[in-house]
Amino acid sequence: MKTVVETKTYNNFINNEWIASVSGEVITSINPANKEAIGYVQKSTEEELNQAVEAAHQAKKAWRKLGQAARGQLLFQTANILESRIDEIAETMTKEMGKTLPEAKGETARGIAILRYYAGEGMRKDGDVIPSTDKDALMFTKRTPLGVVGIITPWNFPVAIPIWKIAPALVYGNTVVFKPASEAAVTAAKVVECFAEAGFPEGVLNFVTGSGSVIGQGLIDHPKLNAITFTGSESVGQSVAKAAAARGIKFQLEMGGKNPVIVTKNANLDQAVNEVINGGFRSSGQKCTATSRVIVESEVYHEFKQKLVEASEKITVGNGLEEDVWMGPCASESQFNTFKNYIEIGKNEGARLIHGGEVLTGGEYDNGFFVQPAIFEEVSPDMTIAQEEIFGPVIALIRAANLEEAIELANNTKYGLSASIFTTDISSILEFIDEIEAGLVRINAESAGVELQAPFGGMKASSTGSREQGEAAKEFYTAIKTVFIKGS
Numbered sequence: 191m192k193t194v195v196e197t198k199t200y201n202n203f204i205n206n207e208w209i210a211s212v213s214g215e216v217i218t219s220i221n222p223a224n225k226e227a228i229g230y231v232q233k234s235t236e237e238e239l240n241q242a243v244e245a246a247h248q249a250k251k252a253w254r255k256l257g258q259a260a261r262g263q264l265l266f267q268t269a270n271i272l273e274s275r276i277d278e279i280a281e282t283m284t285k286e287m288g289k290t291l292p293e294a295k296g297e298t299a300r301g302i303a304i305l306r307y308y309a310g311e312g313m314r315k316d317g318d319v320i321p322s323t324d325k326d327a328l329m330f331t332k333r334t335p336l337g338v339v340g341i342i343t344p345w346n347f348p349v350a351i352p353i354w355k356i357a358p359a360l361v362y363g364n365t366v367v368f369k370p371a372s373e374a375a376v377t378a379a380k381v382v383e384c385f386a387e388a389g390f391p392e393g394v395l396n397f398v399t400g401s402g403s404v405i406g407q408g409l410i411d412h413p414k415l416n417a418i419t420f421t422g423s424e425s426v427g428q429s430v431a432k433a434a435a436a437r438g439i440k441f442q443l444e445m446g447g448k449n450p451v452i453v454t455k456n457a458n459l460d461q462a463v464n465e466v467i468n469g470g471f472r473s474s475g476q477k478c479t480a481t482s483r484v485i486v487e488s489e490v491y492h493e494f495k496q497k498l499v500e501a502s503e504k505i506t507v508g509n510g511l512e513e514d515v516w517m518g519p520c521a522s523e524s525q526f527n528t529f530k531n532y533i534e535i536g537k538n539e540g541a542r543l544i545h546g547g548e549v550l551t552g553g554e555y556d557n558g559f560f561v562q563p564a565i566f567e568e569v570s571p572d573m574t575i576a577q578e579e580i581f582g583p584v585i586a587l588i589r590a591a592n593l594e595e596a597i598e599l600a601n602n603t604k605y606g607l608s609a610s611i612f613t614t615d616i617s618s619i620l621e622f623i624d625e626i627e628a629g630l631v632r633i634n635a636e637s638a639g640v641e642l643q644a645p646f647g648g649m650k651a652s653s654t655g656s657r658e659q660g661e662a663a664k665e666f667y668t669a670i671k672t673v674f675i676k677g678s
């Protein structure tokens with residue numbers, strides 16, 4: 191059953207009030223399946239940004255003093271409200287950025303689970319007792335919030351990523367200014383509505399939409415901001431890091447990936463094919479954990495390739511709201527152009543396109559950003575399509591003589607987010623776990639697939655080394671006070 195999703199204008203949420211920007215201008219959010227407007231958000235100015243940061247700054251003391259348990263209760267409340275709106279919010283996500291409805295529902299359900307996980311943190315310890323060398327003293331650590339946290343998110347997981355940043359920020363006692371990606375800001379506004387309805391005190395969560403260069407950059411540069419967390423492109427991430435480091439505030443970045451999958455000669459090839467397709471083409475390949483390079487041992491290369499192409503031919507592409515559609519459109523015109531560009535680069539550099547890569551035309555395809563997933567072979571390690579993050583449904587097949595060479599090829603990029611191996615050999619598994627340069631190491635499983643209770647993040651240029659989600663979030667969103675007490 192489809193819900194009715196209204197096309198309306200969403201305001202900023204500042205100090206618990208929904209307020210329009212003084213600019214009088216809005217940004218239109220477009221459905222990539224048919225180019226229709228699905229809603230409008232504020233094209234905010236520095237004035238609203240300043241109001242939001244000031245509100246968060248004013249709210250931080252009372253919010254910290256409310257205590258962790260009470261803060262957790264508000265997250266439970268938010269989870270229940272989001273759960274009651276799961277169908278509508280998932281449908282909005284599909285309409286706004288194209289992923290299929292089951293994927294959007296799965297992501298929204300994950301958002302609810304993340305809220306409940308961090309709500310539970312409200313009742314967990316916020317420090318440790320440590321023995322002092324002075325037998326008459328009590329020494330312990332106490333976690334304390336950072337203050338005002340800025341949150342900048344991308345469009346590819348418009349529910350899960352904002353929630354996995356906002357929920358721990360709030361439960362550990364920070365106040366928040368959240369700037370979503372413009373391309374998925376309507377979905378983000380609906381998530382914020384759930385927080386708003388839960389009844390957080392004024393100024394605790396603030397939401398400001400607008401361009402990355404004005405609101406995103408202005409947020410990072412704001413003197414009252416105490417920390418910033420960002421997920422998105424490497425180029426913007428690096429400028430976030432520079433600005434934050436220059437001001438001496440804590441920062442956390444999650445950026446790109448060029449995630450490899452290794453298939454060894456003794457792998458279960460049917461399982462490998464299935465998971466490579468899921469990892470490479472689900473969400474139209476627009477995940478930082480998406481599979482983009484598949485390195486196959488020579489003995490099974492031809493059999494694997496044949497099975498992969500056969501399975502890819504069965505993929506149905508269309509509007510993600512339709513039941514029989516497996517892959518939706520690219521999320522935007524810009525993603526669509528990026529896909530087309532990399533297909534041309536691949537061909538021009540001498541890789542062989544053995545499946546897909548075309549823009550789909552005719553009927554509903556003419557109205558949206560639909561492409562056929564692509565598989566290249568004869569990809570050499572130095573080619574652009576073997577090195578740069580494409581963020582689209584493109585897989586590069588690379589042949590390796592043995593496991594050692596496969597791991598060397600896998601590590602031969604600047605990124606290190608996620609990596610998988612398909613094999614039945616325990617020694618190969620152990621070697622892979624030891625040698626692979628990736629934050630997420632997956633055995634006989636697709637390269638994507640993040641679990642909310644486990645640390646998430648990459649090595650090398652994929653992140654700043656810190657981890658999000660699970661207990662790891664506490665490390666970023668808090669500072670430690672070491673307390674030493676002695677009687678007088």
Ligand SMILES: NC(=O)C1=CN([C@@H]2O[C@H](COP(=O)(O)OP(=O)(O)OC[C@H]3O[C@@H](n4cnc5c(N)ncnc54)[C@H](OP(=O)(O)O)[C@@H]3O)[C@@H](O)[C@H]2O)C=CC1
Nearest residue numbers: 343344370371372401402406407422423426445446478581
């Ligand atoms: N690691 C990941 O999960 C993601 C990686 N990417 C990669 O980035 C490419 C481009 O996607 P895109 O959406 O443009 O990614 P961006 O990095 O440009 O956008 C991510 C977020 O940063 C904001 N932003 C943009 N410019 C600035 C700035 N100067 N200062 C502060 N914030 C800013 C954006 O706002 P606004 O939307 O208003 O521009 C958005 O909220 C993709 O093709 C993909 O390769 C993209 C998304 C997620």
Ligand SMILES: O=C(O)CCC(=O)C(=O)O
Nearest residue numbers: 346477478479638639640
């Ligand atoms: O694979 C996932 O579930 C999350 C990936 C992610 O964080 C991203 O693509 O930005």
